[in-house]
Amino acid sequence: MAAPVPWACCAVLAAAAAVVYTQRHSPQEAPHVQYERLGSDVTLPCGTANWDAAVTWRVNGTDLTPDLLNGSQLVLRGLELGHSGLYACFPRDSWHLHHQVLLHVGLPPREPVLSCRSNTYPKGFYCSWHLPTPTYIPNIFNVTVLHGSKSMVCEKDPALKNRCHIRYMHLFSTIKYKVSISVSNALGHNATAITFDEFTIVKPDPPENVVARPVPSNPRRLEVTWQTPSTWPDPESFPLKFFLRYRPLILDQWQHVELSDGTAHTITDAYAGKEYIIQVAAKDNEIGTWSDWSVAAHATPWTEEPRHLTTEAQTPETTTSTTSSLAPPPTTKICDPGELGSGGGPSAPFVIGVPVILALAAAAAPASSLLI
Amino acid sequence: PAPICFLGLLLPPLNPAAPISPAEPISQAYSLALYMQKNTSTLLQTYLQYQGSPFSDPGFSAPELQLSSLPPAAVSFKTWHALEDGERLNRAQGAFLALTQHLQLVGDDQNDLNPGSPILLAQLGAARLRAQGLLGNMAAIMAALGLPVPPEEDTLGVVPFGASAFERKCRGYVVTREYGHWTDRAVRDLALLKAKYPA
Secondary structure, eight states: OTTHHHHHHHHHHHHHHHHHHHHHHSOOOOOEEEEEETTOOEEEOOTTSOTTOOEEEEETTEEOOGGGEETTEEEEOSOOGGGOEEEEEEETTOOOOOEEEEEEEEOOOOOOEEEEEEEETTTEEEEEEEOSSOOSSOOEEEEEEEETTEEEOOEEOSSOTTEEEEEOOEESOOOOEEEEEEEEETTEEEEEEEEEOTTTTBOOOOOEEEEEEEETTEEEEEEEEEEOOTTOSOTTTSOEEEEEEEEETTOOOOEEEEESSOSEEEEOOOOTTOOEEEEEEEEESSSSOOOOOOOOEEEOOOOOOOOOOOTTTOOOOOTTOSSOOOOOOSSOOOOOGGGGGGOSSTTHHHHHHHHHHHHHHHHSSSOTTOOO | OHHHHHHTTOOOOOOTTSOOOTHHHHHHHHHHHHHHHHHHHHHHHHHHHHHOTTTTSTTOOOTTOOOTTSOOSOEEHHHHHHOOHHHHHHHHHHHHHHHHHHHHHHHHHHHHHSTTOHHHHHHHHHHHHHHHHHHHHHHHHHHHTTOOOOOOOOSSOSOOTTOOHHHHHHHHHHHHHHHHHHHHHHHHHHHHHHHHSOO
C-alpha cells in the first residue's frame, strides 16, 4: 500500500508538469471573432477537431450542457443578446484549449436618421445622425456632402461622435446641398440622403440669459431682458426677431408677443401678485424656423408692502374701505339685494370683499377662474 | 394700387453737398424689399405654370442655367460681408437695373407666347415696377451717403431676335428666379445698412 501512493503522486505531478508545459509553450491563439444575427441559428465548430471528437464547450468559463452539442460542434438556436460571449472548446478531460470564438449577437443597421441644422448662419451648418434601433455591435458611419457637383468636407465634432460640421461657401445660392450617410457593420449596410436649400435649415439656438424683474411701484408690470444666442455669429448683418411667451404659474394658457427688434420687453398686463413664467425664442428675420424656447425666467410683479397694524392707526370700518376685515354676519341669512345699499351694519363687511375680486376679474377677460 | 404707392418713393435729385441722414431712405428701401420678397416665389411659380412641360413639372429646377447679362446673386459670405457701402449698393443697383430691363423683355416674350394670360402679365409688370421703385430708393440712399449714382446703362445689349420659344421660356425662368434671389439679397444688404445707419 505504500507503493501505489507514491506512484500516483508521481503521475499527478507529471501530468501537472505536462499541462504547465503545454500551456506555456503552445501559443494561445487569439479568439476568432464572429458576428451573428439576433434570432438566427449558428453552429460553432471546435476549430479543426473531428466532427465527432469528444469535446467540452464553455462560455465565459462556465461549462455548457452536452445537449447543445452536435458531435464536436456547438449549436445555438434562436440567438439572443445574452448569447454574446467568449466560447471555448476543450477536448474532453483536458485542460488544453483547442479553439475560442468571441461571439457578438447583433443586427444589421436599419436606415439611419439624418438631420442638418444651421444655428450659425451664414457661417455653416452641422448634420447629426443616429440609428432608429440599436444594432448591439459596432457601426461605421460615412458622411458625404455635395453642393451641386462640388464635394465639401464635413469636419467631425470634437465632442459628439454622431455629428459633423460644414462651412458655408455661398450666400443666396440656388444650388441645394445633398448630405448622404452610409452605415455598415459586420451584418449589413444601409444608407440615406437628404437634400435642402441652405436657408431652410436655419434654426438659431434659444436666447440666453433671460431675466425677468418686477418694476417698482407697478403691480402689473414685469421687465424682461435677454441676449441673442452666443452661437449666432453676426446679429448685426443677420438680425434676429424674438417671440416672448408668458403666463402665471397657476394658468395653462400662454400670452404671446412677437418682437421685431430689441432684446427687452415690458409686460404690462400681469396679474397682480402672481408668479409668472416667461420664455423667449429667436428666429432669423427672413429665413428658417424658430428656435426652441429658452430656459424659463420666473418673476412676480411688485406688490405694495402690507401696512403694519398699530393700535393708533386702526381706521374705523366703512363701506368704502377695501382693506377692512371680513367679519362674519351675526345671522346666516340669504343676501338680500335690497340690503346692499344700506351701508354700515354687520352685513357690510361681507359685501366689501366682492368689488376687489370683480376688479381683478374684469381686468383679466379670458380667465374668469381667478377667484382664489 | 400697391405698386403705384411705391413709385411715389422716387425722390427728386438732391444736392450732394447737403448732408441728409441715410436712415430714412434706407428704411423705405428695406420696407419695399420686404414687400417684394413676399411675392417673389409666387411670381416664379406662376411663370413656370404658364410655360408647360418641363417648366411646369413639379419640382422643376435648373440652377445651373444662367444668363450672362444678369449678375448672379450668389456670392461668398466673406466677399459679401466685406463689401463697402458704395460697392454693396452698386452691385444691387446693377442687378435691379438689369432685372427691370430683362423683365420688360420677358413681358414682351410672354405676350407673344402666352397672350391670354392676364395674371402672368400683370405679375411680371408689377415686378418690373417694384424693381424700378427699389432702384429709385437706392439712388436716394446713395445721394444721402454722398456717393455717385451710376448711370443707367443698357444691360441687355444685342438680343437675338431669332430666339426659339424654348430659349425664351428658359430666359424668363432665369429672370424670375434671379429676381427672387436678388430680392432676398437686397433685404440682407438693406438690413445691414439699416443697422449701420440707425435712425
